[in-house]
Amino acid sequence: MDFSIQKIEAFLRLCATLVLGLTACTLGLSTQSKLIFYIHRKITFRDLHALECMVYVASLAAVYNLLQLSRCVFSTYYSNGNLNKSNKYLSWVWICYLLDQVVVYLTLATNSAAVEHSILAITGMKEFQWMKWCNRFTRFCFQVGGAIVCGYVACALMASLTFISAFNLFRLYSPQKFLRLKHS
Template sequence: MEFIQINRMMKVEAILRLFALSTLLMAAIIMITDVQTKVYFGVLKMKVSYKLTVILKVSLYTYFIGAGYNLLQLVRCLAFTDNNAGDKLSLSNHVLKWSYFLLDQVVAYVVFAIMCASTQIAFLALFGSHDLEWMKLCSKYVRFCVQIGGSIACGGVASILLAAISGISTFNLFRWYSPNFLCLKPKKIGIVAPPSTR
């Protein structure tokens, strides 16, 4: 019964990872293709793209790295959906569960932080800042701003999905622990030391 529940949770995790992969790729593709050029006075060409600010470049790289990580984890989920041993925890399996937990946490927090920083830059481009002497870009480059907004929205959806995935990896790790803090359940693990022989 527990094996069926774990198998079901693995399928849910695979679906969430597929959606997270799709939204991260969509955010990156929308951002990398976002280029707008305007001609002033018939001579001067001004082009804006994601290279306008450092945070948009970092966002692009973060979205691609997050998508690659979720692709690898998706392959893992699909490979082990039917072969998950739900009643024993080996030492290597335990280490892997800790690494999945930590990596999922890092990816979720980094994507969320980058999305928030991109949102701040978008508001700065939308409304400008007199103190920072930053003019309103969105009044002149409307299509660029709309497309960046779409990329940030995809990043926000990906952040929500990554938070859900992080919750699943947290459950997959800590279900092996008893209510006593960080004490493994002795009946469910195979990493206990063998009895000493005299």
């Protein structure tokens, strides 16, 4: 693999890890307390299940990208020229490609679910007697909004990483014959 592509992949993985960590910490640590009708109410990310799921998925995606970052660093400094020709290397590249796809789609899905729940928190729903949370818990809603923006930035970074994974995988195949490995 080209050394410059490995450096770009490592940089993108580091950025994605940091942004995913920021997302998980922002959501996980944001709380707000308020006295509503003589009742002390504390709101956290656990009150909306989509936000709770987003914290866990962002944390797992950050750990995954951190592990992949260590793989990038390891393969940069300890790569072997014969490694690219083995079946073990090919299966490893396929696994990395598929895992990158799963992680980016899972993160995108949980971010979208969090947006849907956040819209319900902003607008409320009279049919279900759900109150508008953001009228009462403004700081919490701004923190959730910032975390969702960070989550989508992380999705964009991870989507660009899937392009690099696809390049690393499909450069091993011949362009003339469908899914046939290049002979080197």
